Every structure is written in structure tokens, then in C-alpha cells.
Amino acid sequence: MIFSNLVVKKDEPIYLQIEKHIKQGIKNGELKKHSKLPSTREVSKFLNISRNSVISAYEELESMGIIITKRGIGTFVLIEGENENYEYNVDYIERINAYGDTLKKFDIVKSELPYKKGMISFKSISPESHLFNLDDFKRSFLDAWAYEGANLLNYGYAKGYKPLIDYFLEYMKEKQINTINKDILITNGFTEAFDIVISSLTNKGDTIICEEPTHNTALKIMKAYGLNIVQVKMDKEGLNIKSLEEALSNHNPKFGYLIPSYNNPTGIVTKTERRKEIYKLFRKFSVPIIEDGFNEELLYTSSPIDPIASLCGSGNGVIYIGSLSKILFPGLRIGWILADDKLVDILESVKRGKNIHSSFLDQSAFYYYLKSGAFNRYVKNVRKYYRDKYNLVVNLVEKYIPYEYITGEGGLHIFVKLKNNLDARKLLDLCYKDNVLFMPGDIFYENMQNTSKFITGNDTFRIGFGRVTDEDIEKGIKIIGKNIRLLTKA
């Protein structure tokens, strides 16, 4: 506050003292050009003087062109101090390290074509907001508030909100996971859970085995930490067992990262038998698995399938990352890590070092939401909704798009490999002109944006349909089909 060092004297008109004080502040650099002055009301209150004196001073200064008052916005300094330039500049961009550079370079929100109003977008795999049962959530918030009150607003615990931890432990048990000697850490969604595990348990140059293709955010994080990513080919049942065994024996990997429930982007659901084969191979090589339970709750083309973590019994070989918020309330950012309890104890300290803890208000409201049964009602409801959309999409793609294969057993997306190695990015450029957007498949392959000429996945793309109306789905897929014909002719 510019007036904090002004002692009002009795022997001089107050408005003059204020005027001089402001002029001096500008001169010595305390008041910068464009900076905002406190309002006349604030000054009069702060100095305990009449407001009229302040108004007179401001009017005088304004008439001299030193300050300007914009109605309803405030009063601003118009000129620069003469005697001293306080500023200095640093080139931060040049100082960004490899970690920051990589996260920037592979930030697809910035590098991919942006959604514009009115477009038909198959780019996102977010859930449809209008399906959220808002009244249930509001009630849960009010329940949390009534039970916990001020506690939710003061510091909580890095591990998470105890009732929610217990709820998720029970939830894991229901999925046949043995939780003895295991524990849970609540995180800000999958992304933070993965970041915590990777940043604490790997070193630059370590190798991670994962599916090809796989979740682009996981790829991005592994790259940012300088890891060596080995992608293993998938067939329609999941990871190819022969390729996996080769990779495990050739690369001495630190971890496997798997999305057996709904591979992103292919939507392939790995069934129990294949899960067992995969699991046994990792066990054979004593390589721990990071299992991403992505959209597990949505499974609707087959009966529930237990996570790979359920195969490990009281062993600790699998670190399971869960996140209901991929289908429900992504805005709340709630996920969890289930792992060996001694490991969770350390990851808890890591979480504390990253951001102390996740919002206790959100955790508590989410807990009361789950506990009330609202989540189960919600899942039942959206399963049907998304299944219908899924069927529509598959039918239309089969009809209008010349594909080599389509994968995806539901979820909120399917994955298409185009015929004749058609370049999905060229296709996207055409579709974009017709206001249709989708996610090119190359971003799910480690060699994306490589300088090498051969880019895997360049003839693939992902269609996310959770938030697209049936009408737009039909319209959009027809437009994609039309542009394929255009490209093929050319």
C-alpha cells in the first residue's frame, strides 16, 4: 500500500500531502506506470482523513495527466518514474529443463487441432455431463458438510480421507484383490497416481514395458522422466504373449504398465485367461506390474473380469491404480493407488512433498456419494446409455469407413485402423475443414513425432463418443467416410 509510509502532518493541506506522496512514489519507482491506486474511500479510511481531501488530490493529479480514473474500474498511474528503472528480465524458456520441455512438447491439448464451437468432436473420451446425477451429489456434499464441517477445510492427511480409503479397500476386496499387507493412497486422479509411482520408483534410462498402443498421458509422463519405453504389440485379445516374453527377457524392465480393463486407445478388454498368462510372465521375470483399472466399471460387453491385481494374492507384485472419475466427475480429480503397505507409506511422503494432500472436501463429498448407492445407480444408468451409443458408432463405422479392423468392446471410445495405410492426419486435416474432429492414433505410439520415416499407428484413429449426440455421430462418421473417399481417389 503506497500510503503505508505516509505520516500525515498537521501544518500542510492534506490533499497536497497526498498529491506529493503519489508523485514521489512514481518518481522513486514504488508506483509503476499502469499500476492501480487504492480508491479514495480506501485511502480516507486507511489514513483516517476526509474523503474529500483524497478526491481533490486525485483530481489535481488527473488534471496534470499523471493519473487517470476509469469509472467503475479504478484509478491508474499514467506515467513512468524518471530516475530509476527497477525492472529486469530473465529468459525462462531457455531455462526450462528436459522434464518441463517434454511435458510441453507432448501436451496434446496444445499440439493437436483444437475444438471450436459448433464442431462435431470425437476427440474427447470424457463422460457426458448431463448424465451426472447432480441432486445426488449435492446431497452428498451436504451430508459431508453436516458430518465433518470445519474439519474438511483445515489440513487433512496426505494418505487421504479415512472413510474413503476404507471404502476403496472394501471395493478392491469385492474385485477379489487380497488387501492384507496392502494399503491405499488417495491421489488427484490417475495422472497423479502414475506420476507418484514413476517419480519415486524409476531412474532415468530405466525401461518400462507397456502395450502398443497405450495411454498417451502415461507415455508423456514416462518420457518426461527420461524412461526407455518398450511397447509390446497387442492382438485382439490383449498383449501378445510371445512378444511380451521376448520383451521381458531382452530388456530387463523395471515395470510393466498395463491397461487390461479397456486399453486406451484400442478399447480392447483382456479376458481372464490372457490376464493370467500375462501375469505369469511378469512373475516369471519378477517384474512388478502397474495396473491401470481404466473404466473397469463400464464393462458391458462381457461379465465382470477381476483385475490382474487379484491374481497376486498376498504378494505385492501388482500396483493397482484406480479412478472412478474417468466416468464420473473427472473435475473432482479423485483416484487411488493400492499397493504394498510399506510402499504406500513412502508414496504418502511423496504425495506430501508434491501437494500435501488431495482436497478433503471433495474426498468427503465423494465418499458420501459412493456410500449412498448413488454411484451404483449412476453406473447402471450410463452403461445402458453408452452401450447404445457404442452400438450405433460401430454400425456406422462398419457402414461408412473402409477399415482394416475396429477394436473396442465398449467404454467411451473405439479405435479404427484404416485400409491401405491411409494417413489419419491427412484425413483429420480434411475433416477439420468440415468441422469434424477425432484423435489421430500416432500419439499412442512411443515413436510418435519421431524423425524416423516409419511411424507406427499413423493409419489409426480413436473415436470418442461419450459426449456426441446420436445425430452428430451419424453426421460426423459420414463426413469421415466422405473424406476417405476423397483421399483414396487423389
Place this chain on the structure above:
Amino acid sequence: MIFSNLVVKKDEPIYLQIEKHIKQGIKNGELKKHSKLPSTREVSKFLNISRNSVISAYEELESMGIIITKRGIGTFVLIEGENENYEYNVDYIERINAYGDTLKKFDIVKSELPYKKGMISFKSISPESHLFNLDDFKRSFLDAWAYEGANLLNYGYAKGYKPLIDYFLEYMKEKQINTINKDILITNGFTEAFDIVISSLTNKGDTIICEEPTHNTALKIMKAYGLNIVQVKMDKEGLNIKSLEEALSNHNPKFGYLIPSYNNPTGIVTKTERRKEIYKLFRKFSVPIIEDGFNEELLYTSSPIDPIASLCGSGNGVIYIGSLSKILFPGLRIGWILADDKLVDILESVKRGKNIHSSFLDQSAFYYYLKSGAFNRYVKNVRKYYRDKYNLVVNLVEKYIPYEYITGEGGLHIFVKLKNNLDARKLLDLCYKDNVLFMPGDIFYENMQNTSKFITGNDTFRIGFGRVTDEDIEKGIKIIGKNIRLLTKA
């Protein structure tokens, strides 16, 4: 779900099929010892069979000692499969990297003496929960809900909730900061803001200059990234200018990290003149400053003082980290980074790589809370409350504790240097037996837990008083005084 691969046949009693299926599941390792079976109701629903068949099967298995039903808890497997051990174990602790190790080692929640019920604790510098104006916050939540609804629960933007960003920009302007060519990133509190800046802009071995003593969480994070920490002595006015100039010219630092508003732990408030001297030195060496605006809003022993960032005009030399939630709603974890807009653009990608974004529900509720004027009312109210407590603490310390000096101009804590190099940890051990806790000062010094014999700060401690009743303050400080006399005699 264990029954997902059971096809019910017509030519065999159903209860027998279920019994066999469970036995087989146990044998082949699908059902582990201690794992929970689905309830009879769930099984009957899932297989679309009568519940009585399931009950009969479960009863049979129970009579054979294969499973056990615990009333109100569930049914569990009692025995182990014979033919195959699916488990494997990994030594994660041995795999934790230097980053994780450091965050664990310096996690004071785990390493320092814990609070136990009934103790008088001066350890925490959290605000007092009962001062939170809960009704105002509830109203803000409902406002946010009414205006934004489902939007708050779906994916948001990494940079933050736009109205809150705009609010903080305005707030920065009021503190005389020139926001042209600057931008704001919303973070999960100060800790995440600092983590984002440090993890993106430094490399192992870089030097950071900071105050001695300084915030232990910042020290911990810098250590975790392998930085070289140079602490510069403070006098009662803030950083010692001569020592600072020496450090800047000898160490070629990458950044300065400063808490001019209320140094933690000393509580020293750096006044405008000293701020300018400090700022000019950093400018002279072109070293950017990370300014921590810690508890700036609480200043009550003097008039408001503008942040160092306000001295930089349209230059980008200062990165300002703000967090109202140190005094208000720490549980919500909301803070921000104000910096060069090109830098914020990259830090936004880093934020997305760490956890996508901060909770939009919290950001929106917080925004409506600030906008309503409730925050200003709250600050006015708590300032008086904490000032009274501060005066009480200072009076009692002066009376009962033989100190070399006391620092702290308010906030929620003061800092005491004991006479005759009395060991604060020995003092703490005695006080702990009397159920009194405080924070030993050595954790705020970089050489804490060094093997070197000379440990700076070992004769200091911090008294946090925000959550201690006046009665307990008096009782607690008397006990500390009594134990000092005991130690001095010995």
C-alpha cells in the same frame, strides 16, 4: 467376479455347480485364502438363479471348512489352493530413488514427535477451524453449484477456473504488481506451486539462495531434486544485505527463494526499504526470485507492505507464489503462481502432466466465497483474534523463557532463540513428557540432521499458537520455562 465364467447347466443341481465352481476357483488360485465371496443375493441376481441354491452351496462349503460366513461382514475363503502359488514379491523399498528417499527422510510428519490427544501443541501453524465462517462457505458452494452445475464435475482446464484466475490477477494488481505480460496458474496450494517451478526450472546441482532459517517444506523439495541450498543469514529486518551480496557473487545461483512477508519460522516481516535493497541485489546479478507470499494477508503489526514482485514493474524477474489457504481453508489446497506469461504457458503443461488440473468444484466455491466479500470479513475478524493471541504469547515467553531473542511480528507463530545454546531437542524431550509439543528449529536449517557436529539452529524453536487456547498457551509456556530451568541446573 468369480462367477463370470460359470455357465449354468440344466442337467445338474445348481447348488452343486456353484459348490464345484468355488472349489475349482480356490484350487486354480482364482479365489485366494481370505478373499471375500459375493453375497448370496448378488450371486443369485448375477446368475439369475434362486437364492436358496446359493445359500445351500455356501452352507455345504462352510460345513467342509472351506469358507466361513461372518454375520454382517461377508463370506470368506478359509483355505489355500494346492496346486499353484500365484504370488510374487518385489522389494520396492530398495527400488525407491533419491527423490522418494529424500521426501520420506525429511517428512517431518513421520520423523518428529507426534501429537497425542490431550497434549498442548505449539507444533502446528494451522489456522483455528472454529473461526472459519462456515455458513458463508456453504452459501458460496451453493452459488457455484447454481451457476456452474455439471461443468464443475467434468474435466476443466489445467490453468484453472477462469473467474478465479481473473480474481487473483485483480488481487495482484491491488498489491501494486504490474500484471501486463504476466499470467496465473492455479495450483494445489503453495507446495504444488513450488514443486512445479522447481521441477521445471532447475537441474540437479543447481544452487538456490534462501533465507536462514526457511520453510522446511521448501528445503525438503529442493533437497529432493538434488539442489545445492545456500542459506543466507537474517537479521531482525530480514536477509542480511552484505551476506546476500557475498552469496550472490560466490555461488552463481539459479534462483532466490524468499519469504519476505512472514519468514517461516522466524516470523520476521521484511519492510519496504530492505525489500528494495534485496531486490536490487538480485537484479544486479540477474537472478530471478521466487517470492513466497506466505500469510501476507495477516500482517497486523504494521501497515500493508507491497510484495517484492511489485518492484519489478513490467519485468519478469520475480515469480510470485500466493496461497490464501495458509490462513483460510488449507484443506481445499488452492494457491497460485503469478509469472511471465510465456513461462506460465509451460508450467500449465507441467501441471497437466502432474495431475491434469485442480478441483474445479473447490476453485469455483472458493471464487464465490472471495467474491462475496466473506474473505475480507474473515480476515478482519481473525486478524484481531490472532493479534491478541500473539501479544499473549510474546508476554508469556518474555516472562517465563530465558531467550537470546524472540522474532515474529504476528502471523500464527513466533520463533525463540534460547540462551546459552540450550539444546531445543533436549528441551522438547522433557516437555513431551509433560504433554507439551513445539517445533524444534533445526528443521529450518539446511544442515539439519547433518553428521557434522555443529548444527545451526539447534538452540531455536517455533511456537505456533493459532489453535491453542489462551489457557493452554499460559500452561504450556510455563511448562517449557520449568523444563529450561531443569536443563540449566543439570
